[in-house]
Amino acid sequence: MDVTIRPAREEDFEEVVAWHQENGWVDDVEDLKLFKRVYGDGVIVAEDNTGSPVGFATWNILGPDIGLGGKIIVKKEHRGKGIGKKLVCAYKSCIGDRNAWLHAEIHTVDFYKKYGFVHEGYNAEIFLGSLHRDVALDVDSTVEVVRRGVAASIDDIVAYDEEITGLQDRKAFLTEFAVGSENYLISATKDGIIVGFLIAHLIKNVYRVAPFYADTAKIANRLIQFLSSEIPEGSTIELNTFTVTESIEYITEKYKLKKMDSALALFSKNSVNFPMEKIYSFAPGF
Numbered sequence: 001m002d003v004t005i006r007p008a009r010e011e012d013f014e015e016v017v018a019w020h021q022e023n024g025w026v027d028d029v030e031d032l033k034l035f036k037r038v039y040g041d042g043v044i045v046a047e048d049n050t051g052s053p054v055g056f057a058t059w060n061i062l063g064p065d066i067g068l069g070g071k072i073i074v075k076k077e078h079r080g081k082g083i084g085k086k087l088v089c090a091y092k093s094c095i096g097d098r099n100a101w102l103h104a105e106i107h108t109v110d111f112y113k114k115y116g117f118v119h120e121g122y123n124a125e126i127f128l129g130s131l132h133r134d135v136a137l138d139v140d141s142t143v144e145v146v147r148r149g150v151a152a153s154i155d156d157i158v159a160y161d162e163e164i165t166g167l168q169d170r171k172a173f174l175t176e177f178a179v180g181s182e183n184y185l186i187s188a189t190k191d192g193i194i195v196g197f198l199i200a201h202l203i204k205n206v207y208r209v210a211p212f213y214a215d216t217a218k219i220a221n222r223l224i225q226f227l228s229s230e231i232p233e234g235s236t237i238e239l240n241t242f243t244v245t246e247s248i249e250y251i252t253e254k255y256k257l258k259k260m261d262s263a264l265a266l267f268s269k270n271s272v273n274f275p276m277e278k279i280y281s282f283a284p285g286f
């Protein structure tokens with residue numbers, strides 16, 4: 001099928017979100033607009049010869065050497081016609097010669113491997129469930145935990161994010177989450193130094209908690225417990241874990257979060273190592 005790859009436009013998003021939701025992904029139009037604001041022409045669609053979108057992907061630059069792909073999807077009735085291949089191969093024009101990184105759902109690993117994503121990394125999992133205030137966790141009470149006001153500077157958050165992930169060019173993205181009354185940016189500090197933070201961002205009726213990092217398990221517990229006291233009782237959250245460590249298992253068991261999906265991190269040039277013991281959630285595409 002003859003399709004053209006072009007930058008996505010806001011009027012494409014309603015249709016794309018419908019495909020994402022049909023595929024079981026948590027997404028909404030506002031979220032795609034946010035991506036477009038931050039990543040510009042890295043948010044792409046494949047359009048047919050009438051100009052209608054039939055496929056979607058995001059390719060985001062996250063530093064001089066790395067870019068991340070996400071939300072890759074082809075409209076159901078057009079699958080198997082070579083559109084997915086074009087959306088994947090478009091990473092070269094979107095992020096250049098950088099190491100391309102994505103989370104491949106297990107049934108699509110062989111698809112991505114065909115197009116050069118041959119370096120395997122960690123196993124990623126998505127958890128979904130409700131936070132309840134009466135769940136007691138083993139927390140670090142010595143750290144100061146606060147919800148940042150929208151006017152607060154986030155330079156220390158951006159620096160900590162870079163220290164943990166090694167990724168750069170994240171300020172614009174993180175700043176998007178520091179604004180808006182539906183977003184929660186919760187930081188943990190010790191002697192004024194950041195030792196963890198999480199962001200909860202409402203998408204439809206689900207709070208996506210990502211990123212979520214902490215120096216220790218007890219600080220992570222404190223952050224998530226604080227979040228449960230801030231958002232409405234019983235709210236649904238989504239965690240996008242990298243590797244399920246013992247401390248993540250502790251949180252998912254305490255809150256009875258359910259594993260929804262499994263994915264494998266794939267890279268085009270080389271597999272990247274992250275400090276898994278400090279990463280509780282990092283959403284693909286972000």
Ligand SMILES: CC(C)(COP(=O)(O)OP(=O)(O)OC[C@H]1O[C@@H](n2cnc3c(N)ncnc32)[C@H](O)[C@@H]1OP(=O)(O)O)[C@@H](O)C(=O)NCCC(=O)NCCS
Pocket residue numbers: 023072073074075078079080081082083084085086103104105107108109110111114
């Ligand atoms: C995965 C997806 C994007 C593939 O798009 P597509 O347009 O159907 O794929 P293409 O037609 O471009 O396929 C290109 C090649 O990959 C192969 N392929 C497609 N899907 C595959 C899969 N799941 N596993 C292995 N190979 C696959 C095709 O057979 C084709 O091979 P060929 O060139 O040798 O004939 C599409 O099926 C989709 O949108 N799925 C639902 C959303 C999803 O799972 N996205 C990925 C999330 S990580």
